[in-house]
Amino acid sequence: MKGALPIEIVGGGLAGLSLGIALRRAGIDVTVFEAGDYPRHRVCGEFIAGLDEATMASLGLTPYLADARAHTSLTWFANNRAAGSSQLPEPAWGISRYALDQRLAEGFVQAGGTLLVNKRMDLDDSRPGRVVAAGRRRTRSTWIGLKAHIAHLDTRSDLELHLVPGAYVGLSGVEGGHCNVCGLFRRRAEEKQEEGRIPLEHYLRAYGFDQLSERVARAQWIKSSATAVAGFSFASPAQSPSELAIGDAYAMIPPFTGNGMAMAFQSAAVTIKPLISWSKGELPWLEVVRRVRHDLRQRFGARLFFARTLHRFLHVSVFQACFTRANRHRLLPFQTLYRALH
Ligand SMILES: Cc1cc2nc3c(=O)[nH]c(=O)nc-3n(C[C@H](O)[C@H](O)[C@H](O)COP(=O)(O)OP(=O)(O)OC[C@H]3O[C@@H](n4cnc5c(N)ncnc54)[C@H](O)[C@@H]3O)c2cc1C
Known part of the structure; x- marks a missing residue:
C-alpha cells in the first residue's frame, strides 16, 4: 500500500506471524523479529480448543491446519483412575508447534514479510508501529512445563487429561501419528537443582502418574522433541501506556483449557x-492501543478470570476428589464449563 507506515512485530510465534500474514495481505510492510529459529519444538499441549471460524477466516488459517487431527472426545483421569469422558462441543485441532510455527513463518515470508530470526529485541522499547507478540513474560514461578512426543501410545480417547495433586498432564494426537505428552508440575525442591536435565518420564513417576507411566513405558519417546520451560505465571503482565501486546504477551490462560x-x-x-x-x-x-485493549478485555476478561480460578484448585487433591464424584453422578456441567473457558 503506497505511503502506508510500516509495522514491526516483536515475536514470531502464533500471534506475531498470523498478524504479520494478515497485514501483508492488506499490503503493509511488516518486519517480524524472532529471538529463536524454525522449526523447533515448544512446550505446549498442542491441541487448539475454541478457535472460531471468524478468526480462522480473517487470518486465513485453514491451509496451515490442513493435516491437523480433529479431536472430539476427552477422558479425564484423577489419581490414576478414569474419572469420566465427554464429547467436546466442537472439535479441537491437534497439531505440533514444530509444524505449525514453521508453516506460518513460511507463509509470512511468501506473503512478502521480512522475518529476522535469532534477533532478540528489547521489550521495554515500545514505540508507535511496534506490536509486542513475544509470548509469556519471564518471571519467578512455581511451575515447570515439560513436553515430548511419543510413538505407539495406546490412548483411551482423542484427548486425555490426567490429574494428581501438584500436577496435570495432557495427551493429544498430532499430525503424523505421534502423541504429544505435556505436563505442568508445581516445582519441588528436589527437582529444582537438576531442572531442565530431568526427562518427562521422571516427572510422571515422581509425581505419582503411575498408570500413565506404565503405559508410556511400553511406547517410544521421540527424544529430539523433549522440551521444558519454567519462569512463567498466569497473572496479567504490566504494560506501559503505549505498548500494544497480543497473545501470551497480553495474558496467558492456564494450559488445561487448550x-x-x-x-x-x-x-x-x-x-x-x-x-x-x-x-x-x-x-x-494511543487510540489503537486503547481500542485493542478494550476489545481484548471484552473478549477475554471473563474467560481468563474463570480459567485462573479453576486452575488454582485443579491440582488440589480435595478438589480432584469432588470433581470425580460430581462427574460420576453426572453433576458436572461439562458443556457449560467448556463454554465459559473458551
Ligand atoms: C505447559 C504449557 C502447555 C500449553 N498447552 C497448550 C495447549 O494444549 N493448547 C493451547 O492452545 N495452548 C497451550 N499453551 C499455551 C500456548 O503455548 C500459548 O498460549 C501460545 O504459544 C501463545 O502464542 P504467542 O504467539 O503469544 O507466544 P509464543 O508462541 O510463545 O511466541 C512468542 C515468540 O516470541 C519470541 N520472543 C520472545 N522474546 C522475544 C524478544 N525479546 N525478541 C524477539 N522475539 C522474542 C519467542 O522466541 C517466541 O517465538 C500451553 C502453554 C504451556 C506453558
Whole structure:
C-alpha cells in the first residue's frame, strides 16, 4: 500500500506471524523479529480448543491446519483412575508447534514479510508501529512445563487429561501419528537443582502418574522433541501506556483449557483493523492501543478470570476428589464449563 507506515512485530510465534500474514495481505510492510529459529519444538499441549471460524477466516488459517487431527472426545483421569469422558462441543485441532510455527513463518515470508530470526529485541522499547507478540513474560514461578512426543501410545480417547495433586498432564494426537505428552508440575525442591536435565518420564513417576507411566513405558519417546520451560505465571503482565501486546504477551490462560493458541490467534485478529488504520494515518497510536485493549478485555476478561480460578484448585487433591464424584453422578456441567473457558 503506497505511503502506508510500516509495522514491526516483536515475536514470531502464533500471534506475531498470523498478524504479520494478515497485514501483508492488506499490503503493509511488516518486519517480524524472532529471538529463536524454525522449526523447533515448544512446550505446549498442542491441541487448539475454541478457535472460531471468524478468526480462522480473517487470518486465513485453514491451509496451515490442513493435516491437523480433529479431536472430539476427552477422558479425564484423577489419581490414576478414569474419572469420566465427554464429547467436546466442537472439535479441537491437534497439531505440533514444530509444524505449525514453521508453516506460518513460511507463509509470512511468501506473503512478502521480512522475518529476522535469532534477533532478540528489547521489550521495554515500545514505540508507535511496534506490536509486542513475544509470548509469556519471564518471571519467578512455581511451575515447570515439560513436553515430548511419543510413538505407539495406546490412548483411551482423542484427548486425555490426567490429574494428581501438584500436577496435570495432557495427551493429544498430532499430525503424523505421534502423541504429544505435556505436563505442568508445581516445582519441588528436589527437582529444582537438576531442572531442565530431568526427562518427562521422571516427572510422571515422581509425581505419582503411575498408570500413565506404565503405559508410556511400553511406547517410544521421540527424544529430539523433549522440551521444558519454567519462569512463567498466569497473572496479567504490566504494560506501559503505549505498548500494544497480543497473545501470551497480553495474558496467558492456564494450559488445561487448550485455549492459549486460539487466544493468540483471536488477539491477532482483533488487532488487524486498528493497525491498518494507523498505518494509513487515520488513527493515532494511543487510540489503537486503547481500542485493542478494550476489545481484548471484552473478549477475554471473563474467560481468563474463570480459567485462573479453576486452575488454582485443579491440582488440589480435595478438589480432584469432588470433581470425580460430581462427574460420576453426572453433576458436572461439562458443556457449560467448556463454554465459559473458551
Ligand atoms: C505447559 C504449557 C502447555 C500449553 N498447552 C497448550 C495447549 O494444549 N493448547 C493451547 O492452545 N495452548 C497451550 N499453551 C499455551 C500456548 O503455548 C500459548 O498460549 C501460545 O504459544 C501463545 O502464542 P504467542 O504467539 O503469544 O507466544 P509464543 O508462541 O510463545 O511466541 C512468542 C515468540 O516470541 C519470541 N520472543 C520472545 N522474546 C522475544 C524478544 N525479546 N525478541 C524477539 N522475539 C522474542 C519467542 O522466541 C517466541 O517465538 C500451553 C502453554 C504451556 C506453558
